[in-house]
Amino acid sequence: MKALFKTAGQAYKAHHALPPDAGTIADVNHDNVVKTISPDWVDGETKVMESPADHGQDLRLWLRLLTCSTLIESEIRRRLREQFDCTLPRFDLMAQLERAKAGMVLGELSKRMMVSPGNITALVERLVESGHVTRTVSPADRRVQIIALTSFGRAEFEKMATAHADWIAELFDVITARDGEILFDRLGKLKRSVVTALARD
Amino acid sequence: MKALFKTAGQAYKAHHALPPDAGTIADVNHDNVVKTISPDWVDGETKVMESPADHGQDLRLWLRLLTCSTLIESEIRRRLREQFDCTLPRFDLMAQLERAKAGMVLGELSKRMMVSPGNITALVERLVESGHVTRTVSPADRRVQIIALTSFGRAEFEKMATAHADWIAELFDVITARDGEILFDRLGKLKRSVVTALARD
DNA sequence: CAAAAAAACTTTAGGCTTGAAATAATTTTC
DNA sequence: GAAAATTATTTCAAGCCTAAAGTTTTTTTG
Numbered sequence: 001m002k003a004l005f006k007t008a009g010q011a012y013k014a015h016h017a018l019p020p021d022a023g024t025i026a027d028v029n030h031d032n033v034v035k036t037i038s039p040d041w042v043d044g045e046t047k048v049m050e051s052p053a054d055h056g057q058d059l060r061l062w063l064r065l066l067t068c069s070t071l072i073e074s075e076i077r078r079r080l081r082e083q084f085d086c087t088l089p090r091f092d093l094m095a096q097l098e099r100a101k102a103g104m105v106l107g108e109l110s111k112r113m114m115v116s117p118g119n120i121t122a123l124v125e126r127l128v129e130s131g132h133v134t135r136t137v138s139p140a141d142r143r144v145q146i147i148a149l150t151s152f153g154r155a156e157f158e159k160m161a162t163a164h165a166d167w168i169a170e171l172f173d174v175i176t177a178r179d180g181e182i183l184f185d186r187l188g189k190l191k192r193s194v195v196t197a198l199a200r201d
Numbered sequence: 202m203k204a205l206f207k208t209a210g211q212a213y214k215a216h217h218a219l220p221p222d223a224g225t226i227a228d229v230n231h232d233n234v235v236k237t238i239s240p241d242w243v244d245g246e247t248k249v250m251e252s253p254a255d256h257g258q259d260l261r262l263w264l265r266l267l268t269c270s271t272l273i274e275s276e277i278r279r280r281l282r283e284q285f286d287c288t289l290p291r292f293d294l295m296a297q298l299e300r301a302k303a304g305m306v307l308g309e310l311s312k313r314m315m316v317s318p319g320n321i322t323a324l325v326e327r328l329v330e331s332g333h334v335t336r337t338v339s340p341a342d343r344r345v346q347i348i349a350l351t352s353f354g355r356a357e358f359e360k361m362a363t364a365h366a367d368w369i370a371e372l373f374d375v376i377t378a379r380d381g382e383i384l385f386d387r388l389g390k391l392k393r394s395v396v397t398a399l400a401r402d
Numbered sequence: 403c404a405a406a407a408a409a410a411c412t413t414t415a416g417g418c419t420t421g422a423a424a425t426a427a428t429t430t431t432c
Numbered sequence: 433g434a435a436a437a438t439t440a441t442t443t444c445a446a447g448c449c450t451a452a453a454g455t456t457t458t459t460t461t462g
Contacts, residue, residue: 058373059366061381062273064388069270070315071395072263081421089448107410114271119449121412126447143410143457165260172259174394179387180262186376186384187265193375194272282450290418308440320419322442327417344427344440 072171079167084160089115089123091164094132094149094157103136103148132156273372280368285361290316290324292365295333295350295358304337304349333357 073088080086096112097104106124110117124147127133132153138144149157172180274289281287297313298305307325311318325348328334333354339345350358373381 057378057381057385058369061373061385061388062369064385064392065266065270066274068388068392068395069266071392071399073267074315075395075399077420087447105410110411114275115448116450117411118413118451122448141410141458145411168259168263171395171398172262172391174397175387175391177258179390180258182383183387183391184258184262184265186380186387187262187269189380190373190376190384191265191269191272194269194276194372196375197372198272198276278450288417306440311441316418317420318441319421319443323418342428342440346441 072168075171076164076167079163080160083163084156086156086160089113090127090132091157091160093120093123093127094153095161097133097147097149098154098157098161100148103134103146105138106145106147109147127153273369276372277365277368280364281361284364285357287357287361290314291328291333292358292361294321294324294328295354296362298334298348298350299355299358299362301349304335304347306339307346307348310348328354 077088080088080091092113093109096109104112106120107117109124110120113120124133124135124145128135131150134148134150136146136148138146175183278289281289281292293314294310297310305313307321308318310325311321314321325334325336325346329336332351335349335351337347337349339347376384
């Protein structure tokens with residue numbers, strides 16, 4: 001093994017193992033339906049638990065955090081795919097571009113999206129091919145590529161962004177505004193904690 | 202486009218754009234170091250913001266949640282790779298196996314890890330090849346594959362699990378126990394909110 | 403100014419991931 | 433008991449993603 005790579009963690013989640021037509025009347029009494037949505041692994045928090053040390057609380061917190069974001073992220077992916085035939089990376093890239101009227105340099109896209117430059121190359125290539133973005137060599141510096149949304153790309157993105165915001169609101173429905181604020185605040189603290197730890201390496 | 206796929210979201214994070222040898226004395230005065238760790242995009246929360254609807258608070262919360270888990274997850278990946286030449290999926294799979302003394306059926310692995318069965322096939326194949334796990338056809342049901350850790354695999358996993366717990370503790374260092382509890386609790390509520398929303402589809 | 407260094411990007415090899423379409427074995431149903 | 437349905441797993445095509453090693457262009461330096 002020479003080099004290892006980034007992957008997605010986990011995401012097949014609840015829907016997994018359900019037959020394609022799960023939820024139809026015909027399947028109600030197949031008990032794998034019950035099994036599949038049982039708390040046991042909607043959870044995923046059984047993952048690493050019981051580690052040697054006794055900072056188990058941190059681990060539990062981390063696994064729950066991961067479970068939440070995985071659950072949400074994969075649902076968003078699924079809906080983007082089913083309703084708009086789009087992937088999350090494509091959506092994310094267009095989201096970045098939407099705010100940059102004049103377009104954005106490839107390298108900045110890479111940094112903002114926190115993915116490798118080589119990745120953006122291919123992603124942009126596909127978006128150019130499907131007519132969502134344009135790629136222009138900067139006249140000032142011929143190393144630089146300027147990426148911008150086409151009007152078609154912008155229109156498509158608007159549709160998706162609206163739906164996306166609704167989906168999030170739907171998934172966060174039961175959370176009270178107060179709990180939302182608390183979460184936002186503590187996650188801010190957590191982020192600072194992590195960034196601080198990363199900075200002293 | 203026929204089918205779209207799950208990917209990682211984002212992860213290149215803070216270290217990205219740093220030269221490979223960043224952190225050495227020679228690089229201290231290259232200002233891209235400063236640029237790279239600037240709050241602007243350690244953040245990543247600039248992503249989708251400013252969506253049409255005004256449930257912006259939910260969106261902000263979701264992006265912060267995603268940022269946190271991405272930040273942590275990619276650091277874990279990086280350390281697993283650098284210190285143990287291992288990927289997160291490999292680690293996760295071994296973590297599942299560690300608790301199952303008698304081994305685990307491939308399908309259950311797939312469900313617990315929340316990834317597709319086809320994915321496990323290849324992952325297990327590589328782990329068998331590197332001597333970390335064994336794969337046996339069940340005598341009772343010849344469709345079933347039983348996967349188990351080898352003693353080598355177990356030993357390797359123990360080392361990694363210890364380090365992993367330490368890493369999490371390190372990253373969560375600044376968070377007080379109280380805030381940790383609050384986060385854990387509210388994330389539990391969030392999870393229920395999401396699961397509830399997913400259940401009524 | 404020429405050489406060296408840096409910056410922006412692309413290429414490459416290879417692991418991860420999915421959804422859909424097989425394959426094979428077991429169970430159910432008529 | 434044979435046909436049909438179900439279950440467990442594999443195979444396939446294709447996109448995502450990284451680290452490392454190029455390219456090309458620009459900037460810095462001696």
